[in-house]
Amino acid sequence: MDDETREMLHQALAEIFADEPSDLWGSLQTTGVDKALVPETKGGIGVNWAIACELLEIAGNNAAAVPLAETMIGHWLIDLAGAQETDQPTIAFASADAPVHLSRSGDVWRVEGTLRRVPWGSTSTHVVFMSDSPSPQLVVVDRLAPGVSVTSGRNLAGDPRDDIRLEGVIPAEVVPAPFEPRSLLVIAAIARSALMAGALERTLTLSVEYANMRVQFGRPIGKFQAIQQNVSVLATQAAAARAATEAGSEAIDEWLVSDDESLFHSVAALSAKIRTGEAAGAGAAIAHQVFGAIGFTEELNLQLFTKQLWSWRDEFGNEAFWADELGRQILGEELETTLWRTLAPLGAGITVGESK
Amino acid sequence: MNALTFPSPRLSETGERLRAEVREFLDGFEWPVDRDAATAFGGYDPQFSEALGARGWIGMGFPMEYGGGGYGLVERYVVLEELLAARAPITAHSVADRQSGFLLLRYGSERQRQEILPLIAAGKAYFCIGMSEPDSGSDLASVRTRANRVDGGWLVNGTKIWTTNAHRSHYMILFCRTAPAGETRHEGLSQFLVDMNTPGIVCRPITDIAGGKHFNEVHFQDVFLPDDAIIGTEGDGWNQVTSELAFERSGPERFLSHLRALEEFVRILKQYPSAEGTRVIGRMVSHLVTLRRMSRSVASMIADGKDPALHAALVKDLGTCFEQEIPDVLRLALQTEPDPGAADAYQAMLAHVILNSPSATIRGGTKEVLRSIVARGLGLR
Structure with missing residues (x-):
């Protein structure tokens, strides 16, 4: 990526924030910044992490109440793992006090447990997380899939931080993790x-x-x-x-x-x-x-x-x-x-x- | 480039090769003093300086024609941080290497450069800096030491103070008045290259609270300096001296001088782990590596011909506050009584660090002065 393209990206983002559009997230999505980390050949912008973080700095500089960071990572992960593209993925982590179990019987994977404080969990189409066992996997769950329930929460700024309960949910996709899950x-x-x-x-x-x-x-x-x-x-x-x-x-x-x-x-x-x-x-x-x-x-x-x-x-x-x-x-x-x-x-x- | 922008430090393959060479040299060097003794801090050792000079690791940024290595500042930085991290005794030549040599290179006459720079690079010419006076500390423009024109030169009268290593330096870069203040107080100030053997100069050592005998009061009584002792332009001393400060303020010495204490802390924790100690070391390391990145970034900016005076002030403030925090977090995480004479390295180290820590936020510009500089740079006042 050359400096000129990078400058253009900075500029495009800064202009959107300056305009204060009523649908900020929609405006940002039209620039494709949510897929900034996805290669150009796959419909993204193909920036590296250094530039992606510069874009996030601009978002932070505007206290943007949008799921930019988590969607950026979600799209990037899904592409990296070779999973099916989704509309608006967010990311989640199983914690030690709330483990998430992934199991397989025949060709069918099932997932069980609670993902805590998922950023923008209630407004995303999919939740992406890593599972360590039985082997390192990337799991993509459709928020509307049977067995998924959401309990709303907020952070101090009022952004959604939701608990997502998974009861015998069949994930949209389970693919080998693209890197060491942690x-x-x-x-x-x-x-x-x-x-x-x-x-x-x-x-x-x-x-x-x-x-x-x-x-x-x-x-x-x-x-x-x-x-x-x-x-x-x-x-x-x-x-x-x-x-x-x-x-x-x-x-x-x-x-x-x-x-x-x-x-x-x-x-x-x-x-x-x-x-x-x-x-x-x-x-x-x-x-x-x-x-x-x-x-x-x-x-x-x-x-x-x-x-x-x-x-x-x-x-x-x-x-x-x-x-x-x-x-x-x-x-x-x-x-x-x-x-x-x-x-x-x-x-x-x-x-x-x-x-x- | 705003005050918060610190470009990624430049990496240098030559620098990384030098890092390996310096480590090999240090591992093989026969240390004249006990390396583990707390007193080895800031060691002064002409023999070591000459050995470094022979390796080409002093005056690395000077052009070859003046005995330098023709390296960039980024390579020089690598060598310096390795020496500091190993507590190598570099104080004899460090002022000359860090700032006086560059000052002469930039403003000195051809004669001064040809005569002095090769000696600095060889580790044989040591410098001190005559800036502060008994009545002029942070307010440098108020200096009263005066050089008056006489036949064939200048006659200097006045007193400098806190002059580190004045008693064992070959030269001083003297900052003094050559004319009364004009419209601004910054006019009428000049810099001189002073041979410390000149008659009329008397050094009185001052012992610091840690027992160190590094700094001095230096009296000038009718000291004659020849015409060609002036550095740069008569009356332009203020601009010249401020250009030195980016070198003085942003270097790794501003956050690595107490590294030894952290090293010792880590060594103990590796053998006797504790949850609190683990967290403390994680936090301190995050500060240290961030400072290192910012400091290397300033070196890269200077190498690129930029003027990062503001960035340097900011790095020094952060770096010295970090250094001052080291004794406090360490003493609470690993409880022991500080004792400067203890056989136990950690106890001795802790004592040394506690006693020396007040100086960090004073020397080279107090943190209050630095913060004023940053505030002005931000557009306040």
Whole structure:
């Protein structure tokens, strides 16, 4: 993908958000951005993960209440696994406290269990998830299939996060997983990081605008050093969030062409949501402090961004979850291998293997 | 390019080859001091500096004609981070390698470049930086040290302070007044290349709270500097000195100086795992790798001829706050009492890190000054 096409994509997305269409999701779908990760030969745009995350940053920068991240991943997975294309897939994960059982008798697969907090579960046509047993499979379930029931839930921003109960459901499709199943959670986390990086950047822009406009004690509050110092910290957090996200998205691209089985082995990939989630909390707090009481009202846009930040940081694993995972990876290295040599392995990023 | 855009750091095959070479060199080097001793931090060792110079790993970015390696800044960065991560004793030459050499390369006279740069690259010329004064810390433009025109040169009077390694450097880059402030206070300031053996210079060492004897008060009494000691343009010192700061602020020394403590923490946890320690290390590593990426990105921007002064300020603020957090998270996760003289490496390391941590957010620009720079860059005030 050349820089020009990439710029055009950025532009197209930015224009849609600027227009504030009544059917935002429909408008976005007409650009094909929901299939951005699907190869051009299959009707997609064929972007890599680095660019996909830039598009998600733009969506986050507009606090877009649309299932862009999950649909992007859903379409990509279905294509990668060679399953039948669906209209609007979302992704889900079975958790340790709510396992999902996949079984087979003859040619018929059946699935049983509950998928918790599925983003946009109630508005999607299909739910896509990975199953580890009996062998790594990608499972596609039609939301309207017999045995599927949905219990609605919402995140802080009001977006659907629904529990989907599966009782003896016959999946629309079960195909061999295109990669090590757990790696999907890392990818979902990085996609959330991208949304957060974009939203944080907007809280910064809004805070700077407001601080330059709001007058107290006879001058704009942005002239006070206390405010300047805090807004500067917000900027460093936003910059770190973006850098961590970019490192994560590049790690997905590198992993897809590497020999490494699991994305859990990538320090950059596991770091993205730890760093971004922390920045989200710290940054949102500063933005609200800058705005004072008016920022605590529904009238102001600031809350659209901070509510998403407070939601996204806990979805697909929060900072603690990923810090535990990353810590385990680091401590799992041999005793003689120093931390530095774990983090800066020889020849990093230079060798390139076959695509997964 | 806005303040939040940190382009992907450039990867260099040459750099990665150098990484392997530096590791091999470090693994084989006969260390003159106990590498595990906490005091090995920031080690000063001319013998080591000369050995590095002989390998071509100092002044790597200088052109070949001045004794440099003709490498890019990205390759230099790889070598530097490897040296820092290994706690190699590089403080003798580090200021010259990091900023003074580049200053001379950019603004120095041909004579200065030909005479000094090959010595820096050989690990034989060490520099200190005369910026702060007793009454001029963050407010650098208020310096009062004065160089007055005399026949054939300048006569310098005044006092510099917090000058790291002044007592064992060959040269100082002196920042002082050569004319009264004009319309702005930034006028009438100049930089000089000062031979530290010049009569009239007296260094008084100052001991820091960690017991380190690195910095000094440096008195100039009727110190004569020849005409050709001036660096660049008389009166343009402010612009020249600010151009140095991106080098000074964004480097890996801003977040790797306490890596040793994290290393030791990881080594202990590998043998005695704990849930809290695992989470702490995961979090700290996520910060560290993000900082490293941002810092490498700034190096790539400088290499591309951009001026990332704002990005550098931002990286230094983040990096030094991260460093300051290390002792706190470590002491709570692995409870032990800090003791600078302890035989136990972790106890000694913890003591060292606690005592040194206040300096991180002061030296090279306080975090308050850096945040003001970032705020201005964002369009506040």
